[in-house]
Amino acid sequence: MAALGSPLQTFRGLLRELRHASGRPYRDTPAYQHIVATFRAHRVTSQKLCRAQQELHFQAATYLCLLRSVREHTALHREYHGKGERSPEEVAGLVGFRLPQQPGGKG
């Protein structure tokens, strides 16, 4: 089985991602409560004996990967995604011109 890291790392990572995702009251969210309850119920340790523990840990790590990837993708999108074309007014403004005003509207 490929390297998953320790369950504690996954758990902490998940809580961190949830905190980023929801803002201040993240402890009230169903996601937080579900994750804490599930980890506590299975009492995930570093022993690799229990198959249910392994399944849970793998699922948790997969979900953590999703949350992290979505956050990083959103940041990249915000930074690099095209903002669309400039309007004709903005383009004219780039070189210090203004578009002429036509009282009757464009013919």
Added chain:
Amino acid sequence: MWCGCRRLLWGRFPTVRLPRPPPAAAGSGPVGPGGGRAYAPPAERKRFYQNVSISQGEGGFEINLDHRKLKTPQAKLFTVPSEALAIAVATEWDSQKDTIKFYTMHLTTLCNTALDNPTQRNKMQLIRAAVKFLETDTVCYRVEEPAALAELQKNEWDPVVAWAEKRYNVAIGSSTSILGPNIPASTKETFISHLASYNMWALQGIEYVITQLKSLILSMGLIDRHITVEKAVLLSRLEEEYQGFCVRRQYR
């Protein structure tokens, strides 16, 4: 002539109704704001709800945005079979800030696909589409040169192929020919009957993973928890990673 055209347009205005999604549907109705595309949700929309919560209904778990129940793009009630999945979908909706960015809501999108089945495929069609990928599976398609890449493919991909052959008791092999490996019919049958043990929800997800990774073998490795998501993606993109490595080395 121009004024005449304008009068024609104005005359038609009262009879044209702008398509608006019904208030009960939190997704978009079949007509998106871009015009008549049948299954395209809008790119962005303002967040119109305060609270996201989950409730359990007859068909499974439902998502509530304030007091409204979430619906799919085809206006069906959004129900998921597992609570954990419902919580994850609710988290996606709750994570949206001022605008709803649908392109970040992958689990919602997948659930919508599972519920609506827009490509209208039945279980057998999904399975056959998935197994068909084996003929052009990424990890079976090898290059002969450059030698470094061929070596990398051998070192990284051979173990996964060997694992799959052992785990499913099949013969797969790899090939440098443009036609790809010759997959025996018994191998395909084994995978078909294995995939048949999954339900439609799982199959929609599995088929999506296979399409993204371009590999049935890597997807099975992921589902059987043999490799992590990060590793599966890395193996799927081996050639791109190698090319990036070459470029970085060139500019050192």
